[in-house]
Amino acid sequence: MELNQYLEMFIEESKEHLQACSEHLLELEKNPEDLTIVGEIFRSAHTLKGMAATMGFEDLADLTHKMENILDAIRNSKIKVDAEILDVVFESVDHLEEMVFDIADGGDGKRNVQATVEKLKRIEAGEPANAASEEPASGQEVAAAMVANEYKQPAEAPELKLSYDDFEKTVILQSSEQDFNAFEITVALREDCLLKAARVFMVFEILEKNGDVIKSSPTVDKLEEEQFDSQFHVAFISKESAEDLQKMLLKVSEVDLVVVKKIDRNVFVTKTTAIEVPAEEAQPAVQETVNAVPEAQPKTASAKNSNSKSGHASSKTIRVNIERLDILMNLFEELAIDRGRLLSIASEVNHGELNETVERMSRTMGDLQNIVLTMRMVPVDTVFNRFPKMVRQLSRDLNKKIELNIVGAETELDRTVIDEIGDPLVHLIRNSVDHGIESPEVRRAKGKPEEGTVELRAYHSGNYVFIEIEDDGAGINRDKVLAKALSKGIVTQEQSLTMTDKQINELIMASGFSTADVISDVSGRGVGLDVVKTTIESLGGNISIESTQNVGSVFSIQLPLTLSIISVMLVEIENEIYAIPLSSIIETSIIRHTDILNAHNQKVIDFRGKVVPLVFLEEIFEVPRAEQINDGFHSVVIVRKGDKLAGLVVDSFIGQQEIVLKSLGNYLTNIFAISGATILGNGKVALIVDCNALMK
Amino acid sequence: MTNATEQKNLKVIVFQLADKEYAIPVSHVKGIEKLMHITRVPKTEHYVKGVINLRGVVTPVIDLRERFDLPVSGNEETTRIIIITLETMEVGFIVDSANDVLDINASSIEQQPEVVGSFEEDFIAGVAKLENRLLILLHLDKVLNPID
Numbered sequence: 001m002e003l004n005q006y007l008e009m010f011i012e013e014s015k016e017h018l019q020a021c022s023e024h025l026l027e028l029e030k031n032p033e034d035l036t037i038v039g040e041i042f043r044s045a046h047t048l049k050g051m052a053a054t055m056g057f058e059d060l061a062d063l064t065h066k067m068e069n070i071l072d073a074i075r076n077s078k079i080k081v082d083a084e085i086l087d088v089v090f091e092s093v094d095h096l097e098e099m100v101f102d103i104a105d106g107g108d109g110k111r112n113v114q115a116t117v118e119k120l121k122r123i124e125a126g127e128p129a130n131a132a133s134e135e136p137a138s139g140q141e142v143a144a145a146m147v148a149n150e151y152k153q154p155a156e157a158p159e160l161k162l163s164y165d166d167f168e169k170t171v172i173l174q175s176s177e178q179d180f181n182a183f184e185i186t187v188a189l190r191e192d193c194l195l196k197a198a199r200v201f202m203v204f205e206i207l208e209k210n211g212d213v214i215k216s217s218p219t220v221d222k223l224e225e226e227q228f229d230s231q232f233h234v235a236f237i238s239k240e241s242a243e244d245l246q247k248m249l250l251k252v253s254e255v256d257l258v259v260v261k262k263i264d265r266n267v268f269v270t271k272t273t274a275i276e277v278p279a280e281e282a283q284p285a286v287q288e289t290v291n292a293v294p295e296a297q298p299k300t301a302s303a304k305n306s307n308s309k310s311g312h313a314s315s316k317t318i319r320v321n322i323e324r325l326d327i328l329m330n331l332f333e334e335l336a337i338d339r340g341r342l343l344s345i346a347s348e349v350n351h352g353e354l355n356e357t358v359e360r361m362s363r364t365m366g367d368l369q370n371i372v373l374t375m376r377m378v379p380v381d382t383v384f385n386r387f388p389k390m391v392r393q394l395s396r397d398l399n400k401k402i403e404l405n406i407v408g409a410e411t412e413l414d415r416t417v418i419d420e421i422g423d424p425l426v427h428l429i430r431n432s433v434d435h436g437i438e439s440p441e442v443r444r445a446k447g448k449p450e451e452g453t454v455e456l457r458a459y460h461s462g463n464y465v466f467i468e469i470e471d472d473g474a475g476i477n478r479d480k481v482l483a484k485a486l487s488k489g490i491v492t493q494e495q496s497l498t499m500t501d502k503q504i505n506e507l508i509m510a511s512g513f514s515t516a517d518v519i520s521d522v523s524g525r526g527v528g529l530d531v532v533k534t535t536i537e538s539l540g541g542n543i544s545i546e547s548t549q550n551v552g553s554v555f556s557i558q559l560p561l562t563l564s565i566i567s568v569m570l571v572e573i574e575n576e577i578y579a580i581p582l583s584s585i586i587e588t589s590i591i592r593h594t595d596i597l598n599a600h601n602q603k604v605i606d607f608r609g610k611v612v613p614l615v616f617l618e619e620i621f622e623v624p625r626a627e628q629i630n631d632g633f634h635s636v637v638i639v640r641k642g643d644k645l646a647g648l649v650v651d652s653f654i655g656q657q658e659i660v661l662k663s664l665g666n667y668l669t670n671i672f673a674i675s676g677a678t679i680l681g682n683g684k685v686a687l688i689v690d691c692n693a694l695m696k
Numbered sequence: 697m698t699n700a701t702e703q704k705n706l707k708v709i710v711f712q713l714a715d716k717e718y719a720i721p722v723s724h725v726k727g728i729e730k731l732m733h734i735t736r737v738p739k740t741e742h743y744v745k746g747v748i749n750l751r752g753v754v755t756p757v758i759d760l761r762e763r764f765d766l767p768v769s770g771n772e773e774t775t776r777i778i779i780i781t782l783e784t785m786e787v788g789f790i791v792d793s794a795n796d797v798l799d800i801n802a803s804s805i806e807q808q809p810e811v812v813g814s815f816e817e818d819f820i821a822g823v824a825k826l827e828n829r830l831l832i833l834l835h836l837d838k839v840l841n842p843i844d
Binding site for chain 2: 329331333622667684
């Protein structure tokens, strides 16, 4: 089978299932009694296992299988959920995630997970997971792993080859009340059977025509993958007689032996009654289950259905390659340019019907534009959903009590922004958890609740999306920050005197700054908040900090809704048109030639009492001039980078416009002071000025 | 191009530059466009003429005459932009005219004769003789990547 074509789908779906596992695990931690959640986790894990095995990622399938055993035990109330068990399951999910990421990076998904497997096995055996027993030598572990691959035969009922959970038992009991027979069928294939999976398929086809398969051992997935020796067992209900079934099944070629054994319902009845009710009351107990028949019957059907759909019912979306959306966008722009031409032709011709048609087309195109643009929007939830697990893990590692609240996860952002914003957020949340929230003891001493709160918020405002991380922790220690900044030479003594609290807070994002006295495992890995700041600024965004000591901090990130459309000011130099992003512009102004001052080889102007250096774009961009113009005035665009200003001198302003950002392609990279291009209404290309590159 | 047995025939686009004919494998050619408005991109190599709007995609264009240090000529009616793709790059070549699509027999491709002195020799992958025509096969990698 050509697996490569499914690989991408496999990776995407695996990530989804793992995400679902994490989310449900967190939920389970809050409601440990709710076994339906376990069922959800089990389903995701089961689907993942099946997919991994089909794709040939044995390690992945194997670890999932072991995790599934635990989940199964929890589901059947054999094990009680506690934090320790959840830790191990979380650890397994982490490993599985690493494996999937490895596969996504082109690896083989192999990973040393023996420690986790040991813990899983100990839990399954009912021992404490972290009992630091060193006894299992590596050789034994291999052997144990192999045993785990085989089906474990339960010893509870000697006459039965399969084990049944309560639900299956009920189904079997009910079926016998309705004139169905319950069988346990053992099918043995010939040792030299070549196409075992095909035989299995044929056997199941016969069975499904004549009744319902309740359970099989190994599971159907395993059977289809030929993961069995030569026999398998099936629990089956049917109206056919055992003899007929045997005859039918023996018709399948290469089947060596078929044993059809009727399941004696007393096996179950006596078992349940023996434990729960005194012998005399056995009859009413059965009666009760019989009464439940009409209810339970549809349940079997629905259970089967949902199994085959593996929980995908909710999503009514399709995946589209982002390149195709780009192509769609390009085509749309072509159309928009033609619309512009049509509009001007129509106004020249001034024909009533033509005008009407063109107008209507314009309106439709406007709607279409909205759709095309919103198609790239993704809810921030796709980034936020990994944080609950992260915070849980961090708070356990750091022995802190932290609650993470997420607000506005449905807020939408452009896909390209979403892809970039994840890492900075991870960093900021880690920062809040590690440096912000104090340990429970310290919090108690301060009269705060022991449990700290971190709130992650997202919301729209104007043309921007705001993402805020607020914690009720220690806040920023102004004096400590300032002392550090002074010692590192980031600010001078003089500067420090005039700085506002906000400016001081923001020093922690200056390059080469780290407030951690002790470098912990969590943060202080050599990447500082300066990287966060740079990343956010490269997205056209902005980050600011508000902090009050002992009350908490708020990190506020402002991001453009989309990277592909920005507002610009179009300016002209000779015959060339350039676009300057509005986000950098403070204002435009016309200055007299005589207002230009000279300061150390640099032309400057006095702009509202501030000395602002001038940048002559015609010089920077080496614009060829037909003849010098000098009417005594200059058009200047005042732009800003951080708190630095500069005046860009151009010939004239054309006006403000929304433009679609385009890259210059892979041939022209790193052009000085040009960050991209756009296509104007007349079809010509205009370059976008990178103001940040023009200011040191 | 060395594997003559597998690639008996090579389909090429033939174009004119000054007094010579050049060839590019058709597999690398995405289209041939008439001259259109070119937006100059500042601070680039002298042979990069700028960028064009190729149906919504901003595409850089290179003047091949300038790339090969040939005398610059004015734009004429026959001037064309050949859009070529190489790996992830898409670039337009400005040529004097695009003449032909030809099948070249791989056996007729030879190494560039040892003539020293012409600047363009670095860009040449081989020479193909067709009756009385001489086609110069271009080494696209080298044309696109600055040499020094």
